[in-house]
């Protein structure tokens with residue numbers, strides 16, 4: 001009867017041995033390769049630190065002018081510029097400026113990294129059905145796996161800090177960009193490609209003069225999603241030592257600081273809305289001349 | 296070697312997993328419908344033979360799905376054939392490697408598409424210049440050439456507009472300017488005017504004919520519209536279900552349709568507007584020429600019919616432009632041809 005009421009599980013002793021064994025070999029692996037891996041990611045760390053330092057060191061009026069300028073250039077909307085201005089006044093006045101700068105720095109870095117990796121991957125996927133078949137399930141796993149699951153091996157390997165945080169953010173945020181790059185290129189009108197072929201374009205010329213420009217609105221929708229997901233993940237990644245708006249929220253939860261939690265929470269929402277609005281309206285603006293469909 | 300500019304020989308195209316095997320069925324006489332139903336392959340083209348002479352307009356006509364686009368895409372090898380050969384100026388297009396093919400497309404051919412296929416992110420000028428831009432021809436030269444053709448198709452002043460701000464007719468003018476800027480001998484036009492409204496379509500046909508008068512390109516013009524075919528074509532090939540039913544000059548096709556399909560096509564045409572005196576004249580062979588009315592051999596029937604009705608001559612004396620007698624036509628025969 002014991003057999004039915006209790007699941008036939010692995011004996012305690014063996015289970016402990018097994019865990020110990022795996023832990024030990026993973027630790028050995030981390031010890032052996034950790035330095036090398038750290039060194040590999042060093043340029044990334046430098047970039048992140050540079051952005052962070054620059055943003056924090058920039059006098060706020062200059063930052064504001066640049067930000068509002070970018071907002072206007074991206075959206076051509078005065079309303080959005082005013083909204084952005086008020087949002088950052090709120091952030092600054094309630095003493096959250098530096099944390100916001102840290103968060104923007106890491107989002108900037110992870111979006112740059114995502115584009116650097118995601119765009120070529122998406123292009124490769126669009127060019128071969130086999131590559132697409134291999135990459136799609138990997139993206140599916142990346143998107144269904146809860147972030148905490150892959151935080152574990154990353155932290156074990158690289159400890160707590162900016163780089164593991166950044167890697168976690170990129171893993172979380174990159175799939176939509178890859179998917180939409182692939183989709184956007186595959187959706188490019190057949191006749192446009194035929195025209196390019198008929199005029200004797202090389203593969204490269206086709207990619208840069210036809211496929212990427214026509215796919216750009218779709219790719220940009222991917223970048224928008226990547227920005228939003230990076231922001232969400234930056235908050236979670238504060239648990240493994242990413243500085244920024246996430247950490248005070250985490251503190252507030254542990255210590256039940258109500259006001260602090262609400263203010264920083266609001267700051268996160270504000271940054272999210274501003275980024276989303278600006279990048280979306282930029283996306284819509286480029287759509288005007290170059291909808292993926294032919295005219 | 297024949298003196299055809301474009302020579303298509305025994306060309307087969309079958310779409311599907313195993314075209315070579317399916318081609319054997321086709322050779323045994325399996326038709327398009329049966330091939331699809333029983334063997335799950337699409338018959339694109341079957342044993343096409345076509346010589347296209349230099350400096351003339353070859354029309355390829357047929358209903359939708361008859362294989363017109365497939366055929367024209369073999370000329371610049373946008374589609375690989377299942378079997379057969381395509382030679383241009385004596386060079387086998389199908390033997391070219393990637394590099395040769397690219398330079399062949401750049402220097403010898405240009406294409407105009409049914410749905411224009413303009414790049415929406417480029418302006419009229421940038422679209423027109425596209426072919427030269429790809430060849431890395433310096434901007435100054437390329438721009439000069441593009442502007443000239445933009446002007447020729449009547450789009451001066453629109454250089455910096457984006458395609459989507461233009462009407463369909465204007466967009467296709469850009470398509471035409473883009474093709475002409477490339478300056479190849481061969482112009483491939485796949486239903487280039489089919490998407491346009493009738494009036495604009497007529498304009499475009501006139502522009503094409505006017506340009507052709509001056510440029511003398513070898514034009515392959517696809518259409519599903521008989522009136523357009525008759526107006527534009529020096530020769531017409533008729534495709535049905537991947538098979539070429541008939542090929543010849545317009546008058547020949549009107550006067551001697553070889554299959555029921557072609558007959559149905561030409562039934563309602565106003566022959567008087569298509570047939571010239573020289574197409575229906577007989578050899579001069581002892582007929583009585585005394586009371587015959589002289590007619591230029593290149594006149595369309597509808598140009599001289601009123602005169603014939605008014606004066607009621609027994610016969611017509613057909614002459615070339617130097618007034619040499621070249622043929623004879625009895626009024627009875629003329630009446631019969633118009634009645635048929």
Ligand SMILES: Nc1ncnc2c1ncn2[C@@H]1O[C@H](COP(=O)(O)OP(=O)(O)O)[C@@H](O)[C@H]1O
Nearest residue numbers: 310337338339358359360361362363364365366
């Ligand atoms: N890539 C393809 N795969 C399968 N069938 C095709 C393909 N391209 C064309 N066909 C088929 O070949 C036939 C001829 O097509 P097409 O040349 O486009 O006709 P048309 O231009 O005369 O309308 C049609 O039955 C079409 O469905």
Ligand SMILES: [Mg+2]
Nearest residue numbers: 363364365486
């Ligand atoms: Mg077609």
